[in-house]
Structure formats: structure tokens, C-alpha cells
Amino acid sequence: MDEVQQQTVGVSYAPCPPEEFCGRVEERDLLRTILAGAGERGQAVMISGPPGIGKSSLLTWLANEAQQHSGGLPSPVLRGEVFDLPGMIFSAFRELLRDLRRCAASGRFGALLDSEGLREAIRYADDVLEKYAAPVEPVGLLSKTGEEIIGIFAQSPEVGYDRVLQAFGELLTALGRQVSGAGQIAAVLLEDVHLAPALDRRLLRDLADDLPPGILLAFTCRADDGTGPGYATMKKEISGPGLPEISLSGMRKEEIRELAKRRFELAVDDAAAGVLETNRGDPFGLVACFNALRRRGLAPTAEKIADLLAGTPDPADLAFATFSGPPCTWANDLCVLNPPFPVPVMACMLDIEGMSVTLMMDRLQESGILRRLPGGEYAFAHPLLQEHCRATLSTDAKAALNARAAGCFERSLHRLSGRLHVLLSLACHFFHAREYAKAADLNLELGLRFHHREDYDTALLLTERAIASAERIGDGDLLAAARRQRDLVRQKAGP
Ligand SMILES: Nc1ncnc2c1ncn2[C@@H]1O[C@H](COP(=O)(O)OP(=O)(O)OP(=O)(O)O)[C@@H](O)[C@H]1O
Numbered sequence: 048m049d050e051v052q053q054q055t056v057g058v059s060y061a062p063c064p065p066e067e068f069c070g071r072v073e074e075r076d077l078l079r080t081i082l083a084g085a086g087e088r089g090q091a092v093m094i095s096g097p098p099g100i101g102k103s104s105l106l107t108w109l110a111n112e113a114q115q116h117s118g119g120l121p122s123p124v125l126r127g128e129v130f131d132l133p134g135m136i137f138s139a140f141r142e143l144l145r146d147l148r149r150c151a152a153s154g155r156f157g158a159l160l161d162s163e164g165l166r167e168a169i170r171y172a173d174d175v176l177e178k179y180a181a182p183v184e185p186v187g188l189l190s191k192t193g194e195e196i197i198g199i200f201a202q203s204p205e206v207g208y209d210r211v212l213q214a215f216g217e218l219l220t221a222l223g224r225q226v227s228g229a230g231q232i233a234a235v236l237l238e239d240v241h242l243a244p245a246l247d248r249r250l251l252r253d254l255a256d257d258l259p260p261g262i263l264l265a266f267t268c269r270a271d272d273g274t275g276p277g278y279a280t281m282k283k284e285i286s287g288p289g290l291p292e293i294s295l296s297g298m299r300k301e302e303i304r305e306l307a308k309r310r311f312e313l314a315v316d317d318a319a320a321g322v323l324e325t326n327r328g329d330p331f332g333l334v335a336c337f338n339a340l341r342r343r344g345l346a347p348t349a350e351k352i353a354d355l356l357a358g359t360p361d362p363a364d365l366a367f368a369t370f371s372g373p374p375c376t377w378a379n380d381l382c383v384l385n386p387p388f389p390v391p392v393m394a395c396m397l398d399i400e401g402m403s404v405t406l407m408m409d410r411l412q413e414s415g416i417l418r419r420l421p422g423g424e425y426a427f428a429h430p431l432l433q434e435h436c437r438a439t440l441s442t443d444a445k446a447a448l449n450a451r452a453a454g455c456f457e458r459s460l461h462r463l464s465g466r467l468h469v470l471l472s473l474a475c476h477f478f479h480a481r482e483y484a485k486a487a488d489l490n491l492e493l494g495l496r497f498h499h500r501e502d503y504d505t506a507l508l509l510t511e512r513a514i515a516s517a518e519r520i521g522d523g524d525l526l527a528a529a530r531r532q533r534d535l536v537r538q539k540a541g542p
């Protein structure tokens with residue numbers, strides 16, 4: 048009898064909880080050494096590797112390790128995440144600040160963070176970021192959409208990049224002084240910097256170059272096939288100051304057996320682990336495979352595993368095959384959104400109101416497809432799940448969902464606080480909805496503002512969208528203006 052009891056609730060695709068973390072012994076030893084050195088001299092480390100290899104899980108493990116670093120007394124851990132919406136300048140750094148403010152106010156750290164100098168440094172950094180990136184000046188950006196005038200940041204920021212760097216440098220110095228004085232460290236963790244705007248990457252590199260004692264800075268960076276621009280740039284940037292990189296690769300047989308045992312209570316023999324090691328060593332694929340075996344009531348033999356992998360070679364396909372019910376359909380409708388997903392927009396996308404919204408959020412979370420973020424918004428439990436949903440949409444379905452998303456953002460404007468996220472989302476949805484008249488205007492205007500903020504990558508992306516849109520609607524004046532803007536941005540961006 049090689050069938051095991053069928054279960055419906057699978058193991059989540061979110062980062063692994065530290066108590067279930069398996070393998071990666073050498074990588075963990077290295078991180079422990081780096082952590083131990085952070086008290087005397089600030090340390091930075093990059094965790095890299097292909098999609099689903101376990102970078103976020105290792106960062107979560109490190110967060111837990113850092114928290115317990117100084118024998119009982121909690122250490123502050125700040126965490127920021129970069130999402131896949133180009134142009135969200137310094138939003139991950141704002142998350143770090145929010146975390147620090149929360150830590151300082153919580154009382155959990157006692158006198159550790161109770162310092163006027165630190166409070167002042169937080170206020171200053173907050174103020175500088177607000178001045179640099181936040182919307183301050185009303186401009187009729189959505190005039191052609193018939194919407195009301197909405198806020199957008201001024202032509203040039205009141206403060207320059209140097210002030211942002213200075214403010215964050217002073218903040219880390221103040222934080223480092225507080226924690227190292229008590230023999231502790233503060234961990235500053237950033238997730239997915241391959242998606243970070245160039246300005247964020249520059250700030251990260253400049254800070255990492257000169258970290259004060261007491262600070263550990265760790266960040267994850269997806270390597271894809273080694274050619275992604277984010278990873279390539281990051282690798283070049285960290286090679287200057289000679290920062291260590293922990294590069295993850297597929298799990299080995301023993302690690303696979305440990306994962307099966309600890310997370311699935313499955314005994315996997317050497318032959319079965321060998322099949323997985325050769326074909327599916329990434330933890331995302333392993334979790335998908337064991338979830339599928341469980342769901343189908345199959346024992347984890349080498350033969351069954353080989354059949355399963357031959358039938359469904361794409362791990363995200365395998366993962367989706369174990370989901371069922373309305374959350375699956377909802378996920379499809381939500382996948383065109385750019386995380387973090389605001390709840391009012393999600394509710395509008397799914398056409399749900401009132402109490403049903405809370406119920407729907409609970410179901411989506413329970414299903415393991417979505418996760419709730421610390422700020423109350425949502426994202427897919429794992430980016431590969433969202434990428435998979437997007438890849439399976441037909442061209443027409445994609446356009447229709449983007450049109451719905453644009454409408455939902457317009458309708459929810461008054462309830463949404465993240466203005467930059469709203470504007471960038473609208474610019475993206477109009478374009479993919481083929482609403483080219485609206486897309487041309489908004490992308491051109493936003494492109495100009497990013498030009499003023501010296502984020503030339505985002506400026507170029509938005510301006511290219513404006514050009515494509517102007518071509519579609521045959522607006523010669525707009526097209527000429529957009530091309531002029533593109534040339535200007537290219538000149539500034541350099542070779
Ligand atoms: N060491 C580990 N032990 C147990 N489970 C793990 C381990 N590493 C990763 N996992 C599981 O594998 C899946 C993918 O891991 P994770 O999200 O950390 O990968 P990632 O490299 O951050 O992916 P991405 O590049 O898409 O961000 C998750 O379900 C996670 O729980």
C-alpha cells in the first residue's frame with residue numbers, strides 16, 4: 048500500500064518560518080559569522096540566487112537569528128520589500144523607517160531605542176523622504192480622463208539625493224550607537240533589490256559602503272538566468288566595496304529529505320531524493336511537488352515523483368494544480384495588479400462589498416495564494432504564483448482586466464493613501480488596457496517627473512509607453528513631445 052492519506056491544506060509558498068527552515072548549513076554558518084562581526088564593524092551581505100531558491104526564507108531565518116542575537120534581549124529588526132512596480136522610489140526605505148518608528152514606540156526594546164537623538168534622526172529622514180518622493184503639487188495629470196485634478200510631486204524635489212543619503216546615514220549612525228552601546232545589533236533587511244529603482248540601489252550601495260558599528264544590512268536579489276539588469280547592476284555595485292554574496296543553488300539530497308520530513312512529515316528515500324535533486328532542487332519546486340503528492344494521495348517514491356515531474360514540469364503549474372475553489376478564480380482576476388494590492392481596489396476588482404470583503408480576504412489568505420503585508424495590503428504568497436497567473440492570461444483577458452483595474456483605481460482614489468503607487472498603477476493599467484489616449488498623457492507627465500528625480504530608467508520606461516500610445520492614437524504633437532522627452536532622458540542617462 049503506497050498511498051498516503053489525502054490532505055487538502057498544503058504547505059504555504061510564503062517564506063519558510065524559521066522553525067521549519069531546513070539545510071543551508073554553510074550559508075547559515077557564514078551569516079552567523081557576519082552577524083557576530085556586526086557589533087564591532089557594520090556588515091552588509093547580499094543573498095542571491097534564481098527564483099524560488101530560498102532567498103526570502105534565508106532572510107527570514109536571519110531576521111530570527113538577529114532578534115535572538117544577544118541572549119534573551121530582543122534586537123530590532125527592520126524589514127522593507129521592493130515590489131514589481133518601477134518608480135516606487137525609496138518606498139522600501141520608507142517601510143524601514145515605519146518599522147523603526149514602530150519598534151521605538153513599542154516599549155519592547157526598553158531603553159534601547161529611547162533616545163532623543165534617534166527620534167530626531169527618524170523625523171529628519173522621514174521629512175527628507177517626504178520632500179523627495181511624496182506628492183506635493185497639484186497638476187492636472189488626469190485631465191483627459193475627466194477625473195479631478197490630483198496631486199503629483201513637484202517638478203524638482205526640494206531636496207537632492209545627497210540629503211537623502213545624509214539623512215539615512217545619520218539615522219543608521221544614531222541607531223548603531225544605541226544598539227552597540229548595549230552590546231546588541233540592529234538588522235536592516237531589504238527584500239528583492241533586483242526590482243529596486245536605480246536611486247534605491249544607489250542609496251543601498253552608498254550606505255553599505257560605510258555602515259556604522261551595530262548595523263547588519265542584508266538584502267536579497269533574484270539572479271534569474273544571470274542576465275537580469277537588476278542583478279547584474281547590483282553585483283557590479285557590491286563588487287566595489289567588496290561585500291560578501293551568498294549565492295544559493297538547488298538543495299542537495301539530504302536537505303531535500305529534511306525538508307520532506309520537517310515540513311510534510313514525509314519519509315523520502317535516497318532514490319526519490321536523487322530524482323528531486325536532479326530535476327527539482329529549488330525549494331519552491333520541492334514544496335509544489337510535495338503539496339501535489341499529498342493532495343493526490345501519492346507516496347513519495349522515486350517512480351511517482353518522476354511521473355509527477357514529467358507530467359507537470361513547471362513548478363508553478365504544479366502549485367496551481369493543488370489550489371481549488373473561488374480563491375483560484377480571484378487570483379486570476381487580481382494578478383494584473385501591482386503589489387502591494389490595496390484592499391478597496393481588490394474588492395472592486397472582484398466586485399465584492401461590505402462584510403464579504405473581510406470574508407474574501409480571509410479565504411484568499413487561508414488558500415495560501417495571497418499573503419497579508421504588514422501595512423494591511425496584500426501580495427501573492429510567492430511572486431512565482433503571480434507571474435504564473437499573468438503568463439496564462441490571454442491577450443484579450445489581460446487587456447480587459449487591466450481596464451477593470453484602471454477603473455477600480457480611479458473609483459477608489461479618495462480611499463487610497465499611496466499616491467505614487469496609484470499614479471504608477473494607473474499609468475501601467477491604462478497602457479495595458481490599450482486606453483492609449485489616457486496612457487499617453489499620464490505616462491508622459493510621470494516620465495517627466497522621474498526625469499527630474501534622476502530616475503532615468505523609470506523615466507525612459509514611462510516615456511517609451513507614451514511614445515507607443517501616441518503612435519496608436521495618431522497624435523503627432525504628443526508623439527513629437529514624447530520623442531523629445533525620450534532623447535532628453537537618454538542624454539542624461541548616459542551610455
Ligand atoms: N531552507 C528552506 N527550508 C524549507 N523550506 C524552504 C527553504 N527555503 C525555501 N523554502 C520554501 O520554498 C519556497 C520558495 O522560497 P523563497 O520564497 O524563500 O524563495 P526566493 O528565492 O525568495 O524566491 P523569489 O526569487 O521568487 O523571491 C517557499 O515556499 C519556502 O517556504
Ligand SMILES: [Mg+2]
Pocket residue numbers: 102103104267
Ligand atoms: Mg523571495
